[in-house]
Amino acid sequence: MSDSPDTHSVSDALRASLSFLPQHACDRILSRLQHAIHHEPVIGIMGKTGAGKSSLCNALFQQSVCLTSDLMACTREPQRLVLTVGERSMTLIDLPGVGETPEKDEIYLSLYQQLLAELDLIIWVIRADDRARATDIATHRALLNAGADPSRFLFVLSQADRVSPVPAGEEWQELPSEKQCLSLATISSLVAGQLPSSFPVMAVSAHTGYNLSALVELMVHALPAQASSAVYRQLKSDHKSTESDSAVRQRFGELAGSAFDSVIDPNSLPSGWRALLCRLREKLVQLATGLWDKLFS
Numbered sequence: 001m002s003d004s005p006d007t008h009s010v011s012d013a014l015r016a017s018l019s020f021l022p023q024h025a026c027d028r029i030l031s032r033l034q035h036a037i038h039h040e041p042v043i044g045i046m047g048k049t050g051a052g053k054s055s056l057c058n059a060l061f062q063q064s065v066c067l068t069s070d071l072m073a074c075t076r077e078p079q080r081l082v083l084t085v086g087e088r089s090m091t092l093i094d095l096p097g098v099g100e101t102p103e104k105d106e107i108y109l110s111l112y113q114q115l116l117a118e119l120d121l122i123i124w125v126i127r128a129d130d131r132a133r134a135t136d137i138a139t140h141r142a143l144l145n146a147g148a149d150p151s152r153f154l155f156v157l158s159q160a161d162r163v164s165p166v167p168a169g170e171e172w173q174e175l176p177s178e179k180q181c182l183s184l185a186t187i188s189s190l191v192a193g194q195l196p197s198s199f200p201v202m203a204v205s206a207h208t209g210y211n212l213s214a215l216v217e218l219m220v221h222a223l224p225a226q227a228s229s230a231v232y233r234q235l236k237s238d239h240k241s242t243e244s245d246s247a248v249r250q251r252f253g254e255l256a257g258s259a260f261d262s263v264i265d266p267n268s269l270p271s272g273w274r275a276l277l278c279r280l281r282e283k284l285v286q287l288a289t290g291l292w293d294k295l296f297s
Contacts (some may be wrong), residue, residue, distance in 0.1 A: 006253070010291050014256075017287050020280060024265055031290075033259040037295060041090040041227035042118050047125035048135060052158035052206060053094060056125055058205035060216070061234050065092055078111065088233045088296065090202040091120070109139060113146045120150055120227040124195070128157040128187055128203055129164065133194060140195050154222045155195050160184055160210055174208045198222075209238070217244040225255040229296045249292040256288035257281055 002067050014033065018026040021239040045053045057065045058210050065081050079094040093115065096108050126136055144150060160176055163183050167173065176184060188201040195201075216239045232240075232248045262279045266274040 010107045010203065013287060013291060014284070017284050018280070020055075020276075021264070022135065024210075025266065026198055028263045029259050029284075033256055036226035036255050036259065037229075039226040039230060040224065041231050042093060043090065044093045044095055044112075044115060044119045044122045045125065046095050046112070046122055046139075048127075048130070051099040051127050051130070052124040055206040056123075056156065056158055056204070058171035059209070059212060060239065061092070061146055062236055063234075065094065078115075080294050083234045084142065085234055087203065088230050089260065090227075090234055097172050099224045102227065104141070104266075105135070109142055112139070112143060116146065116148050119152065120231075121133075121154060121223050122148075123219075124153055124155045125158050126162050126191060127162075128184060137194050150196060151222075153195070153197045153199040154199050154218065155197055156166050156215065157187060157190060157199045157201060159205060159207070161205040161208050163187070175210060212239040213241045213244070216240060217247060219275070220247045220251060225258065226251065226252050228252075230291065233296050249289050252292050253285040257285045260284055 011030070011034075014030060018029060021029075033057065043143075045057060047053050054065075061083060063083050065083065078096060081092045081094065083090050083092060093114075096104075105198050124140070126133065126134070141151070144293075160180070161173065162179050163176070165177075166185075166229055167177050180209060182201040188203055191201045198220060202211060202215050202218055204215050206212070216232075216235055220232060223231055228248055228251045232244070264277055264281070266277040269277065
């Protein structure tokens with residue numbers, strides 16, 4: 001990221017808030033925070049062929065990121081796409097869908113294992129009306145056995161508008177019917193049991209926009225703190241909400257607090273100093289939260 005006037009003013013404000021600390025401590029805190037600020041996230045999109053991965057990407061992000069096709073598996077090779085909005089960038093890896101042939105699945109699984117270390121989050125897309133989840137379950141278990149972090153998986157049920165029973169003549173209604181909502185709740189519960197994750201299973205529709213705002217808010221919490229702001233910058237404003245705006249700013253504040261904690265240990269100091277440093281940390285967190293717009297908006 002290039003140095004802009006806003007970047008300089010943010011850096012100056014953060015440094016001023018830490019002026020009470022020794023110079024070397026202040027420099028270390030700001031260095032760690034700047035490293036996190038400049039982090040370029042990498043998100044993997046996974047799921048079986050035809051699950052709707054490409055459609056979901058195009059519905060979420062400001063830029064058109066991959067092809068879509070109802071007739072064939074259009075994503076046969078991993079597509080590494082760098083998305084840039086303003087001075088912020090991230091990488092989206094659209095992975096080839098499992099479930100075509102056993103031979104290809106073996107190759108894809110090896111590919112996934114190689115990419116695990118660099119992925120901040122894996123969004124795993126499953127069609128809401130697809131009951132055949134054996135391949136997804138087997139692949140997920142293989143990745144966990146290969147060392148994947150369970151907290152990095154976010155499972156999404158796509159095409160929620162097509163789940164049975166579809167109201168006659170209203171296939172593309174914006175909101176699922178009451179009966180469809182019951183079906184989605186049942187399916188979500190089943191998937192959560194079959195594919196354990198630290199986060200709830202989210203049912204969405206890229207076509208109608210159903211639940212995309214809720215998915216964005218969930219992504220803010222699922223992403224590592226150093227990745228959430230940069231990813232949020234790339235998302236379409238249509239799917240952002242007051243809740244997700246507040247959450248992403250709070251996470252950035254927590255990031256500043258973590259940078260402080262990595263350098264300063266108040267518990268090793270006398271009680272008087274401890275109270276002062278706790279107040280200084282709180283001031284830094286509040287300032288970083290308030291400066292989010294200058295850095296990412």
